[in-house]
């Protein structure tokens with residue numbers, strides 16, 4: 001049974017078709033990489049699965065429930081309570097320190113500042129960020145900032161982590177370090193991951209890879225998967 005699923009999803013931006021019958025089913029605890037050419041519909045599919053965009057046709061299911069038909073307030077509560085997000089750029093709030101950025105989801109969900117900051121700090125050790133708690137985003141390297149963003153995405157214990165080109169702004173070594181931490185933390189916590197990337201080396205961290213072409217999802221060819 002799947003935790004997150006897109007069924008025959010169609011979505012256009014005006015006259016531009018982005019998804020034309022996309023199907024994807026992700027099991028609890030699975031780490032799936034969504035790859036494919038630029039403009040093929042990868043981000044749009046991720047945004048649909050995460051309840052950010054609503055398809056024109058088709059259905060999105062999360063944990064046995066159809067979510068595309070929910071009201072925006074309900075979808076936003078679901079995103080806050082169950083999902084974590086990592087994007088390519090510009091994710092940290094520049095006015096806040098690194099630890100305040102990480103604590104943000106806890107502050108939004110439950111409130112208590114002292115508890116939120118304590119839980120946030122635990123992630124600094126775990127992700128090799130000890131000592132950087134008080135820095136602002138302008139004082140962090142790209143890899144450090146992305147690890148802080150990863151901590152923020154995971155601090156509230158999401159059931160699903162949605163990552164859209166999380167290494168896109170990093171050099172390949174730094175990108176692989178971030179992926180190691182992302183996949184390691186997800187496995188430790190049993191977090192399901194949907195990862196959009198156009199980099200084969202990043203996709204290789206996943207349990208399974210699918211390719212989006214012209215708004216449709218195809219499994220990776222058996223030949224390559226077996227080699």
Ligand code: ADP
Pocket residue numbers: 013016017018036037038039040041042043044045
């Ligand atoms: P990918 O992530 O594979 O690069 P996207 O899902 O971002 O592809 O985009 C799929 C198609 O939809 C592209 O043709 C893109 O230009 C278009 N598109 C995506 N987002 C928007 C938007 N907000 N407004 C208009 N067109 C969009």
Ligand code: ADP
Pocket residue numbers: 039043088164165
């Ligand atoms: P990605 O493929 O990683 O999403 P893009 O540069 O394609 O990166 O998209 C970045 C943002 O711009 C997204 O929010 C997307 O929805 C939007 N976007 C993409 N294509 C278009 C477009 N043709 N017109 C308007 N917005 C777009």
